[in-house]
Amino acid sequence: MTPTRLITRAIRRPGLIVPPFCRPVLLRLSGQRFSATESHRQITTTATTANSQKKEVRLTAESYPSIERDARFAKLTSEDVAHFRSICPVLSAESDDLEAFNTDWMRKYRGQTRLVLKPKSTANVSEILKYCNSRSLAVVPQGGNTGLVGGSVPIYDEIVVSMNSMSNIRSFDPVSGILICDAGVVLETADNYLAGQGHIFPLDLGAKGSCHVAGNVATNAGGLRLLRYGSLHGTVLGVEAVLPDGTIMNDLxxxxxxxxxxxxxxxxxxxxxxxxxxxxxxxxxxxRPNVQNVAFFGxxxxxxxxxxxxRAxxxxxxILSAFELMDGTSQRCVAQVTGKTRPLAGEETKFYVLVETSGSNKEHDDDKIDKFLMALIEDETIVNGVLAQDETQQRNLWSWREGIPEVxxxxxxxxxxxxxxxxxxxYSLVEDVKARLIEHGLLGEDKTVVDVxxxxxxxxxxxxxNIPVRSYDSRVEQILEPxxxxxxxxxxxxxxxxxxLGVxxxxxxxxxxxxxxxxxxxxLKNHFDPVWPAPVPIRASCC
Amino acid sequence: MTPTRLITRAIRRPGLIVPPFCRPVLLRLSGQRFSATESHRQITTTATTANSQKKEVRLTAESYPSIERDARFAKLTSEDVAHFRSICPVLSAESDDLEAFNTDWMRKYRGQTRLVLKPKSTANVSEILKYCNSRSLAVVPQGGNTGLVGGSVPIYDEIVVSMNSMSNIRSFDPVSGILICDAGVVLETADNYLAGQGHIFPLDLGAKGSCHVAGNVATNAGGLRLLRYGSLHGTVLGVEAVLPDGTIMNDLxxxxxxxxxxxxxxxxxxxxxxxxxxxxxxxxxxxRPNVQNVAFFGxxxxxxxxxxxxRAxxxxxxILSAFELMDGTSQRCVAQVTGKTRPLAGEETKFYVLVETSGSNKEHDDDKIDKFLMALIEDETIVNGVLAQDETQQRNLWSWREGIPEVxxxxxxxxxxxxxxxxxxxYSLVEDVKARLIEHGLLGEDKTVVDVxxxxxxxxxxxxxNIPVRSYDSRVEQILEPxxxxxxxxxxxxxxxxxxLGVxxxxxxxxxxxxxxxxxxxxLKNHFDPVWPAPVPIRASCC
Known part of the structure; x- marks a missing residue:
């Protein structure tokens, strides 16, 4: 089978037999919640295994001894807790398990909060911050707690202000397509709601089933749709926020x-x-686009x-909505760990690309991607490729991109x-890092580093x-950083x-x-939060 | 001719005779530079007439007596001028005509500067602001001076820092499409340069032949391409700026x-x-899109x-790149003043819409807009419409939208x-204002107000x-504001x-x-410019 025919076969035609390598193959997962260290489509799997649950997560304060608790922050008293109870629902260490609020989902960061507040309104948040400010109590806001840099959990005993209970969609205007929602609306909930209205949330990422819309905004999440819809700096029209002293800024x-x-x-x-x-x-x-296409080529x-x-x-x-790069090493790893049949037969190539289009007209979009792929293969820009014929095949092709961090x-x-x-x-960074690890004798079949x-x-x-390793070796860290x-x-x-940045x-x-x-x-931080200016460039807690 | 046939006739088909109402008709202009009070495509015409040049522009200080000169600002000395001459080219009232820098192009605002500085580099700008800050000299930055709210000219004797001499394109990366350019690059120059590279500047507006790219950014210009490419908050990736104390902020x-x-x-x-x-x-x-279509319907x-x-x-x-609304009154005014044949025959409608598409594939785009228009006419959402057959016709249709402010x-x-x-x-605002003016006996054939x-x-x-009037009448102003x-x-x-905001x-x-x-x-203003905090919400001058 020549490379040209591979693409030709994949292009949709009535009655065409779907190539076997495009059949859906379920991704084998290790049992942990699948959420990579980069944004990607969500693949829902079983909950965290008992094994990983048992593992004690190291305290962030121990992992980062350079971050000291600011002595100016007050310690929580029972009077404080009683006051907060008068404002909103409260979880306290005395009667509740706060583990889920103290620990991030990767189980890399663990704080020591003794109090979680669950405000139900903007006024609640304002009352909380005003009180905390006056009492010098440290606070960390928490959304869906899906962050990857330890920014959403406490380091010491900061009070967690969880936005879980503010989860209403406030309004949607079908003419303009403008959605207003509470901070704690889960991204997937917002997108599902919008799907019902024929619209789409202009952001998509792996943690969409858990992350909060306001958390996305607070962290300027990028994700999968940025290429098509641009960054949140362009799509967010308004923000309502409570400043450290309790002032409500209504820029909604x-x-x-x-x-x-x-x-x-x-x-x-x-x-x-x-x-x-x-x-x-x-x-x-x-x-919401009516039609999507996914192609994968070497x-x-x-x-x-x-x-x-x-050219894409x-x-x-x-209609271009994703152009994702994967090197040959990444694809070998996915094939090796999952045992799946690779999307492309024939010799391996050094790079693989996944292209996705999303548009309003199936006939036009199909024509565009067919011609694009044919031209690339004809002038030998690409070696071989496949085009998914249905949603299942699209998901399978995506799994070769999304499965990488997990495997x-x-x-x-x-x-x-x-x-x-x-x-x-x-890509030069990957090559330079690899050369450096080889030069120092750290990469190989019997070495610490598996590959780059x-x-x-x-x-x-x-x-x-990403640099997968077989074990911890401080020499690797020294080679990598700075x-x-x-x-x-x-x-x-x-x-x-x-x-x-987070922690x-x-x-x-x-x-x-x-x-x-x-x-x-x-x-600027000092300006907004004059009582507790940032001792380090950026701090993860609000006040 | 039925409305349906109007659309049908206009839809492109080989050998189709172009409807006469789509022939190009030159817009008659009053001789002034054509640039509306809203962003639109540029129509280049003759220079300002001798007549309008002679008209003395009222001093802004007189028009706005509530804005007093801040007595803390120093007065310019000959030593200051000598110092500035050592930094960069200078225009001074002693030897040069500063009228063009003191007056805005609409001839509505006039300042009293006695010095214009023309820095050639970021370092020059830094030296200038550092010196001004230490000497308490007020400054107003000036780009292409195409603003509509008096923000780009001095009010009193502020020194004008003109960015005219910083006009280099620093770099362009054809892979990413990222352009870096000096502040004073004219928007049209940038777009022409990009056209040569197969790219497009994601902003277009009437003053493109004069306005500066950094002026567009400083004023967050919206213009014609916002619907398609989003706001500058999403497309601008970096800014290099000099702060009031001369500090260079490199966020480029x-x-x-x-x-x-x-x-x-x-x-x-x-x-x-x-x-x-x-x-x-x-x-x-x-x-840069390969193909554009323009439709106009009632x-x-x-x-x-x-x-x-x-539905658009x-x-x-x-591919939707513009959806412009014009009411029937506006179109009657354009027809009356220009004497042009109207794009649509038959009875007048209350509203007219201009739709533009810009895409990558002519066949697909033509198909989309043809079907869209046919469907709208068939279910009687619109009454009648035309679709331009070539660029000249497109420009003619646009002139019915762009010509409004001028006429x-x-x-x-x-x-x-x-x-x-x-x-x-x-649109309710237009109706409410009209009703109010009629109610107060101010609108009519022999009244002050022509129409709304x-x-x-x-x-x-x-x-x-827009409310065209036959003469100034303070009662109109009182009815309109607040x-x-x-x-x-x-x-x-x-x-x-x-x-x-400007002045x-x-x-x-x-x-x-x-x-x-x-x-x-x-x-925030006080924070960035602590020596000269803003006495009013926002000030037009920098320090």
Whole structure:
């Protein structure tokens, strides 16, 4: 079978026999909740296994001894708890299990809160923060607790303000497509609601079944639809937030254009809860696409991947909704761990690309992607490829992209970096890190490092560098850091593309931001929260 | 000829005779530079006539006696001028004509500067602001001076920092589509450069031949492509700016994703030069569409306009690039003043809509718009319509939308409001204002007010309310204000959709923003510019 025929066979035609490698294959999972360290489609599986539940999570305070509890913060008293009880439902360590609020879902970070507050209204949040401010009680806002950098759980005894109980959709206007909802609405709930209205939430990510809309906004989540619908800075029209002193900032506009002074809501998008607690969001939601296509193809050089990307943007144009890169190593790992039949027969290629289109007209979209793929294969930009014939096949192709983070945990541990790099050099980081580990004798069949894997949202210049290891070895860490950060700094990349800083990356922010910018950030934090200015560049707790 | 046939005839078919009403008709202009009070395509005409040049423009200080010169600002000395001459090219009142820098293009605002600085680099701008800050000299940044609210010219003797001499395109990456350019690059120059690269600037507006890219960013310009490419908050990736004390903030990222702290550049987008001077911009530019279509149709009720809008979003989907509303009055005025043959024969309708699509595939796009129009006419959502057959016809159809602001000046003066209103009530403002003027006996053939006209970027919820008058009458102003602002406030609209505040609207900002939000804005201004805190909500000058 020649590569050309592979694509030809896959292109939809009446009566065409679906190639066997496009049949649905269920992803074998290890039993843990599947949610990668990068944003992706959700694959729901069984709950956390008993085994992983039993494992004691190390206290963040122990893992990060450099972060000391600020002595200026007061300790919680029973009078405080009684006061909070008069405001809203409360969970306290005396009578409730607070484990789920103290620990992140990856079980990497564990705080020591003794109190969880569940406000039911913006007024509740305001009362809480006003009281905390006056009493010098530290607070950490918590959404769906799906973050990847430890920003949503306490470090010490900060009070958790959980937004779980603020989960109403406030309004939706079918003419403009503008949704207003409470902070704690789960992303999938919002999207399901919008589906019923023929609209789509302009953000999609792996944790959609758990994450909160306001958490997405507070962390400026990127995810899968950014290439098509742009960032939250463009789609969020308004934010209602409570400032550290309890002031309610009502910037919950439903207007696409409003040039009346500074765009205050923008400061809250991506501020990770350090300037206030977002209590509601207004966002513009496009019409839901009627048709999707997913293609998967192999490419031999990174230059040709870039060429395919330029042509996808030009030829698929307005319907291109994902352009995902996976290197050959990542696909070998998925095949090895899951035992699935690979989507493409024939010789392995160095890179694989998943392209998704979403549009309004099936006939037009099918025609565009068919012609695009045929042209790429004819002029040998790509080696081979398949085009999914139905939703099941689409999901299967996606699983070869989405399954990567999960399977890389197979050997023991994984060093993970979520970075942005100018496109031309996107993959060079993987090659340079691999060369460095080989040079130091750390990578190989009987060595600590299994391999170096690169994949990501290529359309957004967002690479996920993952290094699966068989065991912990401090030499690996020394080889990787600060090398990776310095490498990114030299290319003016970002050390955190979409995951944020949280606890995990706050010490490394200077690799992506200059001292002037960090000075302005510190000063803005001090401005919004003058009682508790940030001792470090960015802090995960609000006040 | 039945309405249905009108559409049918207009739909492209090989050998079809172009309907006569689609032939190009040159817009008759009054001789002034054509640039409306709302963003639109540029129509280049002859320069300002001798007559209008002779007219003395009233000093802003006299028109706005409530704005006093802050006595804390120093007066310019010859030593200051000598110092500035050592930094960059200088124009001074002693030897140069500063009229063009003191007066806005509408000849509504006139300042009294005695010095214009033309920095050639970011370092120059930094030196200038540092010196001004230390000497307490007031400054106003100036881009292309195409603003509509008097924000780009001095009020008193503020030094003008003109960005004309910083006009280099710094870089363009054809893979990512990211452009970095100096502040003073003219929008059209940037777009022409991008056209050569197969890309498009994600913003288009009437003043594109004069306005500067950084001026667009500083004023968060909306314009014609917002419906398709979103706002500058989503497309601008980075900003380099000089703060009032001369500090250079380098946030000139070329990354689509960068979650490392607060998104500082967002504060500068739409801040109208009050927080610092933008010296360079990085922006993501999509591939240039290969094909455009323009349709123009008549609708009898506003409810049906809304229905057509919902269906345009759904059926034209990803290729919809403009949905412009014009009321019947506006079209009668254009016909009357220009003498052109109207695009649609038959009875007048209450509303007219111009729909534009921009896409990557001619065959698909033609098919989409043909089917969309046929369906609308068949189920009587619209009464009649035409579809342009070539670029000349497209320009002619656009002229019926773009020509409105110009022709409304025909009778003498025009009261103009650029507002955002939730879509459902978008047109009610026009009806309510008209009823009010009639009720007070001010509207009619022999009355002061000619009529009340509504048109605008319906896709963005942006209405332009224009009231042409035969002469100035203070009673009209009293009827209009604060009525219009209060009406908008009740609907949570915006008193300035895309023009900004400048001098013209700074006193009215409280109709669109609450005291809490204004307090935060004042405080942010004070924070960035502590020596010269804003005495009013927002000031047009930087420091």
């Amino acid at each position: 506009s439903t207007l696409r254009k409003n040039n009346t002074g500074y765009d205050l809501k923008q400061l809250f998008i991506g501020s990770e809860g350090t300037l206030g607690i977002i209590t509601a969001v207004s966002i513009i939601c496009p019409p 490419v031999n050089t990174f230059e040709k991947v870039l060429e395919a990307f330029i 943007k030009r030829e698929l144009g307005e 890389l945990g197979h050997w023991g541990g994984v060093y993970k970096y979520d970075v942005s790099i100018p496109l031309k050099e996107l 894997v690169g994949f990501g949202h290529m359309g957004d210049g967002n690479l996920h560098l 090398f990776v950060y310095e490498w990114i700094q030299k290319r003016k990349g970002s050390i955190s593309a979409e995951h944020g 995990a990356k706050r010490e490394y922010v200077q690799y992506s931001r200059g001292e002037t910018e960090l000075g302005i950030m510190r000063s | 990222s070329t990354l689509r994703k960068n979650n490392t702290g607060y998104d500082l550049k967002q504060l500068f987008i739409g801040s109208e030069g009050t927080l610092g001077i933008i010296t360079a911009v990085s922006i993501i530019c999509p591939p 609708v009898n009720t506003f409810e049906k306009v809304l229905e057509a809008f919902i 979003k759904r059926e034209l989907g990803e 409304l000046g025909h009778w003498g003066g025009v009261y103009k409001y650029d507002v955002s209103i939730p879509l459902k009530e978008l 006209v509504g048109f605008g970027h319906m896709g963005d919820g942006n209405l332009h309310l 009525f219009v602002y209060e009406w908008i406030q009740k609907r949570k609209g915006s008193i300035s959709a895309e023009h900004g 013209a609207k700074r006193e009215y900002v409280q109709y669109s923003r609450g005291e809490t939000e204004l307090g935060i804005m004042r405080s």
